[in-house]
Amino acid sequence: MKWTAVSHATGTVLIGAGIVVSGQLLTRALFAIAVVCFVIGIVIARRSGGMNPETDLPK
Numbered sequence: 001m002k003w004t005a006v007s008h009a010t011g012t013v014l015i016g017a018g019i020v021v022s023g024q025l026l027t028r029a030l031f032a033i034a035v036v037c038f039v040i041g042i043v044i045a046r047r048s049g050g051m052n053p054e055t056d057l058p059k
Contacts, residue, residue, distance in 0.1 A: 014031075014033050
């Protein structure tokens with residue numbers, strides 16, 4: 001399972017939910033959690049050695 005993709009998809013869903021909901025505090029909280037998910041995805045990608053062409057090939 002590609003945890004980077006899962007993290008980024010979760011962040012995207014949270015941003016969408018933040019746009020849909022009403023309430024300024026809830027919207028900001030969802031956006032903040034989405035940013036954290038995106039950063040986690042980037043960190044996971046960097047730690048897993050995203051520069052290796054053999055592992056970056058589609059399966």
